[in-house]
Amino acid sequence: MIYREAGDFKTTYKADQETFPIRLDKVGFWLSVLIVVFVIPLFLNDYWEKAVFLPFFIYAIAAIGLNILTGYCGQVSLGTGGFMAVGAYSSYKLMTSFPNLDMFVVIICSGIVTAFVGILFGIPSLRIKGFYLAVATLASQFFLVWLFNKWEWTYNYSATGQITAPERDFLGVVVTGAYSAPWATYLFCFGFLFIFGWMARNLVRGHIGRSWMAIRDMDIAAEIIGVNPLKAKLSAFAISSFYIGVAGALYFSVWLGAAEPTEAFSIDKSFDVLFMIIIGGLGSMTGSIIGAAFIVLLPVVFKTVLVGLLGWPTDIAEFTQIILIGSLIIFFLIKEPHGIAALWRTLKQKLRLWPFPY
Amino acid sequence: MKKTILTAMSAFLISSAVPAAAELVFPLLSYRTGAYAPNGIPIADGFSDYLTLINERDGGIGGEKIKMIECETAYNTEKGVECYESTKGQGSLVYWPLSTGITYQLIPKVTADGIPLHTMGYGRTSAANGKVFSHVFNFPGTYWDAASIITKHMMDVEGGSLKGKKIALVHHNSAYGKEPIRTFEVLAEKHGFEFITLPVDHPGQEQKSTWLQVRKERPDFVTMWGWGVMNQVAIKEAASIRFPMDRFIGVWWSSNEGDVLPAGDGATGYKAIALHNTGTDFDIYKDLEKHVISKGLAAGAGDHVGEVLYNRGFMQGALVVEAARTAQKIHGVANITPAMMRDGMEALKIDQARWAEMGLANYAADINVTCENHGGPGLGAIQQWNASTQKWTMITDFVAADRSVVDPLIMADSAAYAAENNISERCN
Numbered sequence: 001m002i003y004r005e006a007g008d009f010k011t012t013y014k015a016d017q018e019t020f021p022i023r024l025d026k027v028g029f030w031l032s033v034l035i036v037v038f039v040i041p042l043f044l045n046d047y048w049e050k051a052v053f054l055p056f057f058i059y060a061i062a063a064i065g066l067n068i069l070t071g072y073c074g075q076v077s078l079g080t081g082g083f084m085a086v087g088a089y090s091s092y093k094l095m096t097s098f099p100n101l102d103m104f105v106v107i108i109c110s111g112i113v114t115a116f117v118g119i120l121f122g123i124p125s126l127r128i129k130g131f132y133l134a135v136a137t138l139a140s141q142f143f144l145v146w147l148f149n150k151w152e153w154t155y156n157y158s159a160t161g162q163i164t165a166p167e168r169d170f171l172g173v174v175v176t177g178a179y180s181a182p183w184a185t186y187l188f189c190f191g192f193l194f195i196f197g198w199m200a201r202n203l204v205r206g207h208i209g210r211s212w213m214a215i216r217d218m219d220i221a222a223e224i225i226g227v228n229p230l231k232a233k234l235s236a237f238a239i240s241s242f243y244i245g246v247a248g249a250l251y252f253s254v255w256l257g258a259a260e261p262t263e264a265f266s267i268d269k270s271f272d273v274l275f276m277i278i279i280g281g282l283g284s285m286t287g288s289i290i291g292a293a294f295i296v297l298l299p300v301v302f303k304t305v306l307v308g309l310l311g312w313p314t315d316i317a318e319f320t321q322i323i324l325i326g327s328l329i330i331f332f333l334i335k336e337p338h339g340i341a342a343l344w345r346t347l348k349q350k351l352r353l354w355p356f357p358y
Numbered sequence: 359m360k361k362t363i364l365t366a367m368s369a370f371l372i373s374s375a376v377p378a379a380a381e382l383v384f385p386l387l388s389y390r391t392g393a394y395a396p397n398g399i400p401i402a403d404g405f406s407d408y409l410t411l412i413n414e415r416d417g418g419i420g421g422e423k424i425k426m427i428e429c430e431t432a433y434n435t436e437k438g439v440e441c442y443e444s445t446k447g448q449g450s451l452v453y454w455p456l457s458t459g460i461t462y463q464l465i466p467k468v469t470a471d472g473i474p475l476h477t478m479g480y481g482r483t484s485a486a487n488g489k490v491f492s493h494v495f496n497f498p499g500t501y502w503d504a505a506s507i508i509t510k511h512m513m514d515v516e517g518g519s520l521k522g523k524k525i526a527l528v529h530h531n532s533a534y535g536k537e538p539i540r541t542f543e544v545l546a547e548k549h550g551f552e553f554i555t556l557p558v559d560h561p562g563q564e565q566k567s568t569w570l571q572v573r574k575e576r577p578d579f580v581t582m583w584g585w586g587v588m589n590q591v592a593i594k595e596a597a598s599i600r601f602p603m604d605r606f607i608g609v610w611w612s613s614n615e616g617d618v619l620p621a622g623d624g625a626t627g628y629k630a631i632a633l634h635n636t637g638t639d640f641d642i643y644k645d646l647e648k649h650v651i652s653k654g655l656a657a658g659a660g661d662h663v664g665e666v667l668y669n670r671g672f673m674q675g676a677l678v679v680e681a682a683r684t685a686q687k688i689h690g691v692a693n694i695t696p697a698m699m700r701d702g703m704e705a706l707k708i709d710q711a712r713w714a715e716m717g718l719a720n721y722a723a724d725i726n727v728t729c730e731n732h733g734g735p736g737l738g739a740i741q742q743w744n745a746s747t748q749k750w751t752m753i754t755d756f757v758a759a760d761r762s763v764v765d766p767l768i769m770a771d772s773a774a775y776a777a778e779n780n781i782s783e784r785c786n
Contacts (some may be wrong), residue, residue, distance in 0.1 A: 047447065051440040096778075149531065149557075159540040159771065160482075160533040162462045166778055177779075178466035256439060258462045260533050262560055263435060300440065303430075314430035315390030 003352040019201060022352075036190060041183035049182035054255040055296045057189040058247050063276040063288035064200050065243025070274070071282035072204050073236035074216030075125050079137035081269035082144030083241050085261055086114045087248030089154045092163045095176075095253065096156060103170040103253070107192065110249035111242040117144075118241020125233045129219075141270055148261040162260045165253040176253045185254050192250060196243060201285050203239065212236050213283075244273075279329055281341025290340045298325060381425045382418070382682060382694065384409060385445040387455045390658070392432040393561030394457075394586030396616045397667055399658055401456060402428070404671020406657035407650050411642075412679055414649040419682045420692040433586070435459050442467065451699040452476050452678050458534035466779070469493045474700040476681075478674060479504070479610055479633050483537060484771035486733025488704065489783040491772065495703050495732040497677070498725055499759075501583075502767060503736035504609050504631050505538040506759035509545045511607065511629075511740050512579045514754075521550035526577040528568060528584065528592055531557035535583045538609075544763055551578075562588025569595040582608040589617035597624025604629060610738065613750075614667045618743045626745040629753070631738045634673050634722040636750040638664040642672070642717030666741075666750060669721075676716055677725070681706045704729055723756050729785035736764070 008023050010016040020026040044053070062080060069077050090110035094101060121140040125133050148154050148161075155163050167177030174180045175188045203209050211232040214222035223229050252259045259265070272295055280291020299321050306317035336343045388402035389395055409424050418424055427448065429441035438460030442453065453468060454476045455461055461481035468475040475494045477485065483502045485494035513520050527542060529535030539555060546553035554575060556568050562584060569592075572580060580601065584592055589612045596606055604627040608617075613630030643664075650656055651663070662668045685694045685702025694702070708725040723737040737756040744751065776783070 045447070047440075047443040050443045055436065158774075160458075160462075160536045162459075162533045164462065164466070164778070167780075178470035256435060256463060257466060259435075260459060260462075262531050263459050266560070307429075313390075314388065314428050315395075318391045318430045318432065 002354055005352065017205075019205075033194070037187065041186055044182045044186055046182055049186050050255065051300060052297060053186050054189055054250075056292055057186075057193045058250050058255055059273065059276060059296050060289045060292040061193055061196060061250070062244050062247035062273050063280065063292045064197060064285060065240045065247065066273050067277045067280075067282065067284070067288045068200060068204065068212070068243065069236050069240035071277055071284065071287070072209060072216060073212035073233065073240075074219075075122070075233060075236060076130060076134040077137040077237075077240070078134050078267070078270045078274065079121060079140035079144070080244055080273040081265040081267060082141040083114050083118060083244040084248030084251060084269060085144050085148055085265035086117050086241075087111065087245030088252035088259055088265070089148055089163065089261075090114065090245070091249035091253050092156075092165065093154065095166055095168055099166070099168075101168070103168050103175050103188070106168070106253070107246055107249045111246040114245020114248070115238045115242040118237045118244075119234050122234050122237025122241075125237065126230060138267075138270075141267055145261045145265055148265075160260075162258055163252070164258045168253070177257065180254075189250055189254060192246060196246065197285060197289075200243070204285070208232075208235060216283075275329070277339075279332060279339055281339025284339065284341040286344060287339050287341030290344070294328075294340065295325075298328070381449075382422045383425050383427060383445075383449040383451060384678060385441070385448075385450045385453060386426055386428045387431050387438060387441050387453065387457075387460070388428055389431050389433045389456075391430060392434070392586075393563075394433040397586050397589070397611070397614055398433065398456065400614060400616070400662035400665045400667035401671040401674070403657040403660070403662050404668035405675045406671070407646060407655075407663075407668075408672050408675030408679070410650050410655050410657070411646055412675075414653070414655065415645055419679055420686045422692045424679075431455065431457065431460065433457050433459075435463055439463055439467075446471055446473060449696075451682065451694065451696050452703070454478065454674060454678075456480070458482070458537065459532060462533060465491070465494055471696075472700070473696040474703050476674075476678060476703065478677065480534065483733070484768050484775060486731065486736075486768050487772035488728070488730050488732040489772070489785050490776045490781055491732060492784055493700055495727065497706075497727050497732060497734055498673075498723065499610075499633060499736045499738055500733045500764075500768075501537040501609070502541040502764045503733075503759035504738055505541040505581075506545065506764055507738040507757055508581050508607050508609070508631055508740075509542070509549065510757060510760070511631075511754065512581075513549065515605070516578070519549070522552075523579070524552045524554065524575065524577040526554050526556055526572060526575060526580045528556045528558060528565075528572070528580055528582045530562060530584055530588055531559045534585060534611075538583060541764065541767060544767065545760075548763065558584070558588055558592070561586060563591055565591050565595050568592075569599050569601075572596075572601060573599045579605045579607065582606070582612050584608065584612045584617075589614070590620045593618055593625050593628060594621045596628075597621045603627030604742070607631065607740070610670075613741065615665045615748075615750075616662075616667075618745070619748075621745075623745045625743055628743045629740050630743075632666070632741040632750075632752065633738060634669060635720060635739075635752065636666050636669065636741055640718050640721060645717055672718070673722060676718065677706070677708075678703075680708055680712075680716075703727060704732070733768070736761075 003024050020029055066080055069075050087110045090113040091106050094106045124136040155161050165176045173184045175184050211227045214227045215232045276291035276295045279294055281287025302321040306312045389398035409426050413424050427445050431438040431441050438455055452474045458480050461477050477496045479499050481496055483500040485491040485496055486500050542553050558565055558568055606628055608630040610631050610633045618625040681703040684706050685698045686692055688701055689698045706727045713721055723735050736759050739752050739756045740754045741750045742753045
């Protein structure tokens with residue numbers, strides 16, 4: 001009764017292959033996008049921008065990137081933090097070396113630099129798989145953080161190794177630095193999420209995505225039927241690193257404004273993004289976004305409820321929040337090992353038939 | 359209309375209740391969890407208890423009660439930004455995040471939002487130049503002052519000259535730990551000693567390789583810029599390789615009881631630079647006992663009273679409260695705004711008579727903040743630990759840093775920041 005699908009027929013192949021074939025879903029999606037773009041910025045203040053929406057958008061982009069690599073192509077990677085660092089430092093060098101460059105170009109170029117670095121660290125994947133590849137990418141994580149600590153050119157020879165984002169603009173609107181308006185940074189990051197989410201969705205449904213999934217499912221069989229493993233794996237690393245680099249560049253330049261490599265891009269960051277896609281759902285775009293919301297927003301919600309509403313002391317609240325999140329992760333993974341996206345899919349199937357059970 | 363919706367939503371959505379109109383809000387960005395909690399807890403307790411004391415004993419500052427909002431940052435930059443954004447709308451007068459990482463984040467933000475940032479003895483050292491950093495203060499001293507004073511003490515121990523000696527800096531591998539490196543390099547050139555750095559990665563529990571290197575390099579002195587768990591591990595490791603403890607000098611953030619107690623007797627002789635005097639021999643402790651501790655209003659578990667970092671919390675509390683008083687005097691109102699608070703901080707003067715009035719006689723040096731100098735006076739003394747008496751003793755007086763080394767470095771770094779961010783000099 002909720003999904004009224006009667007009369008919704010597809011008459012062209014193009015219509016049949018839409019991402020949201022059911023009309024209610026399509027309407028709901030576009031309505032949400034309209035609300036996000038036009039309604040929320042009117043009510044946005046610094047807190048909601050900096051503590052809720054920007055982290056959510058940025059980690060969603062990173063999660064989509066890692067999902068392409070781990071969820072769709074099956075290459076386990078623990079180098080996400082290091083790649084975000086590459087994105088951040090490239091954007092810093094571009095912003096300081098070319099002060100007149102538009103932020104959109106800076107972010108895209110940072111992504112491209114990260115893509116090249118990703119290809120470099122993806123070469124081991126042609127020989128090793130599974131846990132061993134995870135260890136090789138772990139090496140990339142530690143190496144890249146070490147590099148940005150040691151290579152002074154990357155932080156412009158500053159005494160402390162901290163990088164600070166100078167004020168730059170996108171089409172005349174300031175999006176970095178302390179004087180950027182909340183709605184500007186919000187729309188800037190959402191724009192990236194929307195465009196790259198769309199592209200990722202189409203990539204994974206197309207030729208390249210299917211070659212990734214073939215490699216994931218059984219790479220020897222894929223090779224036998226003609227999928228080029230070198231192209232598939234390296235393209236997965238390249239595109240995934242591009243997304244993660246974009247996320248890292250936005251993280252540094254638009255959201256936080258300053259970063260130091262050991263704290264901001266440590267192994268914890270890699271684990272966080274990996275947990276996002278595992279909880280959200282491997283191999284699912286919705287899963288990346290849900291996972292990002294879970295890991296990024298739930299702690300803030302719990303803290304606000306425990307400290308703000310209930311008035312608990314801050315350390316008890318922090319420990320409780322860690323325990324609660326951990327328990328929720330265990331609960332969701334037991335209930336649905338394929339992630340929350342799979343739960344959502346099942347729910348939608350049931351909703352389509354509701355109130356009938358089958 | 360938009361403003362009303364905005365304020366209504368923020369009031370509803372952001373944690374604590376909107377404060378009553380007549381209240382001075384002091385946010386406390388603390389970390390009672392994580393690897394840095396061993397040092398974060400005593401300072402937070404000290405600050406908290408000092409503000410409670412002012413409320414209980416004096417009824418607030420100038421008749422306005424103090425409201426303290428605590429927010430847990432776990433020494434994490436993202437949480438620090440979230441805490442800043444959630445508390446700034448509630449009339450917060452001054453921020454002190456106790457984390458150099460969070461400080462670097464907040465410096466441009468506080469300047470844009472008009473709220474002063476007080477990073478006493480930490481943060482970005484070049485913020486001592488008030489001409490460039492209008493909203494950032496690091497009085498009573500900075501890292502580069504500490505580096506210079508420690509070097510002076512080392513010279514005294516060596517009988518006046520450090521030529522040909524080797525000095526190692528064991529530091530936390532972050533902006534905090536890297537801050538003094540440039541100053542030490544300049545001092546190494548000036549005094550002719552060899553300077554080596556030994557970084558320790560967060561959280562600093564694995565230091566066996568670092569101290570093996572110390573044993574190999576055999577430096578004449580080791581100085582430490584550590585924080586949290588790293589401090590105690592370093593001191594334990596130094597004791598286990600039998601490094602002469604009287605040649606091991608920590609910065610004022612590596613000087614707490616919690617850092618030396620785990621090493622037991624092996625820590626005897628460990629030195630650290632001090633921003634203020636140690637112990638509980640101050641009149642304020644009598645007031646504290648009467649108004650706060652016996653009434654059960656002490657913060658946390660109340661087990662850090664009297665520690666070096668607890669006293670540091672007092673200093674932080676005393677400085678911001680006095681600055682608020684100064685602001686009230688300058689502007690003639692009791693309910694000050696953050697902009698007025700900034701003016702109060704810039705005009706802050708505390709002499710020995712005033713320290714004594716506050717119950718802290720013989721506690722610290724005179725404070726004299728001016729528009730150009732946000733980092734003065736830059737004095738420090740050396741304290742030494744005795745594990746058998748479990749007490750710190752001051753073995754030198756408060757001495758000044760080598761301003762001919764530190765000041766040019768401050769000017770150069772602040773000029774670079776001003777150039778990068780298009781800031782024109784003020785105070786002219």
